[in-house]
Each structure stands twice: as C-alpha cells, then as structure tokens.
Amino acid sequence: GARTLHRRALAAFGYGPKTLARVLRLQRALRLARAGVPYAACAARAGYADQAHLARDVKELAGRPLGRLLGGG
Structure with a gap:
C-alpha cells in the first residue's frame, strides 16, 4: 500500500516517493542541460x-x- 511504499522509500533514500520523483526528474533535466x-x-x-x-x-x-549549479557565474 501507499504507507508501505512511503516507509520503504524513507528507509532506502531518506525521503518519500514524491520527493524521489522530483529528484529523478531534476537529474534528467540536468543531464540534458x-x-x-x-x-x-x-x-x-x-x-x-x-x-x-x-x-x-x-x-x-x-x-x-x-546556472550556478551547472558551473556558470
């Protein structure tokens, strides 16, 4: 269920599944940039x-x- 998923994500990553999705989406964008x-x-x-x-x-x-994250000014 949703609670089990949330508990397991917290244990594995230190944050919930929605935050994990945001991090993965950000990583995709940074790779493209x-x-x-x-x-x-x-x-x-x-x-x-x-x-x-x-x-x-x-x-x-x-x-x-x-810009700063990618090494610019």
Whole structure:
C-alpha cells in the first residue's frame, strides 16, 4: 500500500516517493542541460510545466540557481 511504499522509500533514500520523483526528474533535466540543450527544452523534455518550474525545483532541491549549479557565474 501507499504507507508501505512511503516507509520503504524513507528507509532506502531518506525521503518519500514524491520527493524521489522530483529528484529523478531534476537529474534528467540536468543531464540534458549539460549536453547543451536549452533550459526551456530541458524543462519540457524532463516533464516540467515550464522553465520557471524547473528553476524553482533546482533552487529548492539543490539550493542554488540552475546556472550556478551547472558551473556558470
């Protein structure tokens, strides 16, 4: 059930399944960005509603803006 899944995810990853899904989606977007795909296209291909949604998730999960996370200014 849902509670069992949540408990197992907490034990394995330290956070719940929804946060795990956000982390995996962010990793997909970062992989695309590192390959030179424009940020808006990264967001769309990784499953974000738009580039602003990607930017918010990066800031929340990584603690810094997308450009800085990828090594820019």
